[in-house]
Amino acid sequence: MSKTKLVIAGNGMVGHQFLQSLADSGQLDNFEVTVFCEESRLAYDRVHLSAYFSGATAEDLAMGNTDLYRSWGLNVLTGETVTGIDRGYKSVTTDKGRELSYDKLVLATGSYPFVPPVPGHDRQQCLVYRTIDDLDAIAEAARKSRVGTVVGGGLLGLEAAKALTDLGLETHVVEFAPRLMAVQLDNGGGAMLRQKIEALGVSVHTQKNTQLIDDGEQCFHKMNFADGEVLETDLILFSAGIRPRDELARQSDLEVGERGGIVINNNCQTSDPSIYAIGECALWNGQIFGLVAPGNQMAKVAVSHLTGGSDSFTGADMSTKLKLMGVDVASIGDAHGQTPGARVYSFVDERAEVYKKLVVSEDGKLLLGAILVGDAEQYGTLLQYMLNGIHLPEYPDTLILPNRGDDKQTGLGVAALPETAQICSCHDVSKADVRMALDGGCCTLADVKGTTKAATGCGGCSALLTDLVNHELEEMGVEVNRDLCEHFPYTRQDLYNIIRIEEIRSFDELLEQHGRGHGCEICRPAVGSILASCWNDYILTEQNVSLQDTNDTFMANMQKDGTYSVVPRVAGGEITADKLIVLGQVAKKYNLYSKITGGQRVDLFGARLEQLPDIWQELIEAGFETGHAYGKSLRTVKSCVGSTWCRFGVDDSVGLAIDLENRYKGLRAPHKIKFAVSGCTRECAEAQSKDIGVIATEKGWNLYVCGNGGMKPRHGDLFATDLDRDTLIRYIDRILMFYIKTADRLQRTSVWMENMEGGLDYLRQVIINDSLSLGEELEQQMAHVVSTYQCEWKTTLESPQALKRFRHFVNSEAPDSNVVFVEERQQIRPATPQEKAEVEAEPIKLVS
Amino acid sequence: MTTTKHWTAVCSQNDLIADSGICALVADTQVALFYVKKQQAVFAIANHDPFSQANVLSRGLIGSKGDDLFVASPVYKQHFCLKTGRCLDDENTRIQAWPARIEQGQVEVLI
């Protein structure tokens, strides 16, 4: 059988989903696929485009990649636009003069931002917000600008406004309609949103009809409105809606809608059955779908139809939940109550700035729509009521009234959802899909996310998904055994609370009262760490010593040959020449291999156990302290040179880094903790890849949390902005202690965050709004740790009892004969087994 | 080379560390000694870790798995039975173990 020649115009989000579905269908072999991609880069995540301004790179956003496409055997042509279709000959032509015939053609050309034809709209620094190239242009223009204005107060316009504020511009939003987000919100919701957004420093101008853009006096442009008012601005971003890219369809006489859009049927075929249209360029039942989920659904339907399946597209729900400039906004179904007989419940709290509205059917039994501003926690529940036609409780208003005190909120149990209920609309995952994933062997939320992709798009469904997964696991009788180990029938968090509340100070005491057996290599260090976090006693006391991993026992990092490496603290990476010389002298004297670490200090390798005390004696005399490179504890606070030296710096990053490192040094935690401080947004210290990252701004410090480098890199989440120093430290105190209190054993902050129900918002509630009334307690606990700091090496050198352990043999001064070094690049390294065999081992004598 | 075993005193009882290990050199052999406080018992096994080829077992953490007492290698975390030297994670691996006791304040190993 000859292969079907399949040509795809457009490689945006939906174009990519089409290719993915085709690959998933296992039928790639039956097609010869050519993809034309007008943009210079392959498909990327447009939904998260704004993340480009908060640190994500084009690579982070990428969805398609050359290797993947190549492995699928696709012919992909980037930077090439389809310019014409000859339906008679079944061929397409491109702007590069290429002509290519097709059996089937798929149009996934998306849409373009509508720019109102106001005179002056094509002046310089008049831009749009759709592609990565647009964002580059915006960033470039912003450098020359003080004031920025977004034309259009819809969903995308507000997102663009956020980007302008992030770029440091004085920001205005100009809207033609009398309220913001006119499509999704009513007057009440729009007013509440406006109030919140204005409080964040964005000026909102509604009912403004721009008639002319010309030269400004203080700024680059002047916008002249129909009502005679003017607004001066340096940069204009048009976000006045989108228009389908149907030019190919028009030119080849395919049926298009009156107001644009390529008409498709339930199979996603256009008026020419060999041509499909999917995504934002397609018009189904008179409707354009400006969201990615319906587009993805179309892509799947088109693949199904091409491969002989029977899926069909029957419309999509346009409910949305999003966070605009930190404000939760959600709109569900018939938000405007246009259904005949619809009844409305609403709730307004002007002090808390919350607005909620329910639209219910005439008989009060069904939910038709809803609007939530300021608090969208019930989004998932309400959406399920609407989508599945579940009967409302007797008093539907309980769904939106605040839950004060002990009367239980009428939430919707996940058990009540039908199998077909769609849990995640971004990835079209139903309740049945989730159950299938669990039956197929997934046993954690993370597994389910990985397998089904649910909750990895907009994230709007994550609370619901968590509930569902927990519920199903419980139903399946999977008792998720979270006991620490066979010796303690408790989780790490339980043990932490027990130790705090009962003021338990030793492992033996804990084991006697709450455990059994002798402990093991899991519970001993875990309890050792908790005891240290709580009481901060010296880790090598007689009671504590048997709890420490070898690295903690010898306060050095054991390497593969049994020797240790030594890392003194160099707070903030700042070091005097004299101290550098001492490090060099010590390394030379003890013949240690020296390497600069990623944490801006020096690591000295190859120290034998018995050499450690002498080495540390010399280091401490020279003013060094232990660096805790061996502990599950604060490691380093990396910093760039900051405003002291750097011409871009806006604050003293080194000074802050040193203070932070000195404050938290010695703090033991479930896992290691790394910090970094950058002196400006150029981020030379890579703070966003750290557990705690701090970046200087003109107005203070931005705090990022739960980032990670390493095996599974994670960008830190922006936790709070423009903090003064005291607030910054207070938040860090609380976050770290809350982490220590609630994390699992050996759980890095990144994973802790990923598993936290409610995620970043919840953490903000706890830390900033003190929703658990824990703030003061956490601060006090941190204050205790800070005030009881000791350099463990100093204490050890003063204790003859502790020093006894620092020899390889209890009964001999001989070194371990198995430790053999050879030279490489003028330094030592451990010998390989082969090399060892060549070195004749010196006979060792028993001395005592 | 002698084949007869005898009790050799290797160190003082005070050198032992409760619920932890130390290493002694007996003839040319590195012996890891562990003192389990609850049982007031001392155990002797080889110090050489067959998985990492490093002489480090005396620096591992001790614990119990059911009734077996073990030390976990500080390098790759395999468990070795303190009484028999058997590796609890790999039945084909066993390291040497020797009877050990405390006599008049001295730790003795039958080797």
Ligand SMILES: Cc1cc2nc3c(=O)[nH]c(=O)nc-3n(C[C@H](O)[C@H](O)[C@H](O)COP(=O)(O)OP(=O)(O)OC[C@H]3O[C@@H](n4cnc5c(N)ncnc54)[C@H](O)[C@@H]3O)c2cc1C
């Ligand atoms: C800032 C922003 C935020 C958004 N937020 C959300 C959100 O939170 N939730 C949500 O659901 N949706 C959101 N969207 C909308 C979402 O991105 C779109 O629905 C989705 O990208 C549509 O996919 P598509 O493939 O149809 O179009 P596109 O992603 O626009 O892709 C079309 C591609 O085809 C190319 N092309 C066009 N014509 C041709 C041609 N003739 N030849 C070759 N190539 C061609 C274009 O250059 C483009 O790369 C957002 C959009 C933006 C801009």
Ligand code: SF4
């Ligand atoms: S982050 Fe900013 S202040 Fe720090 S070195 Fe880089 S450019 Fe300079």
Ligand code: FES
């Ligand atoms: S609904 Fe968007 S991620 Fe699930």
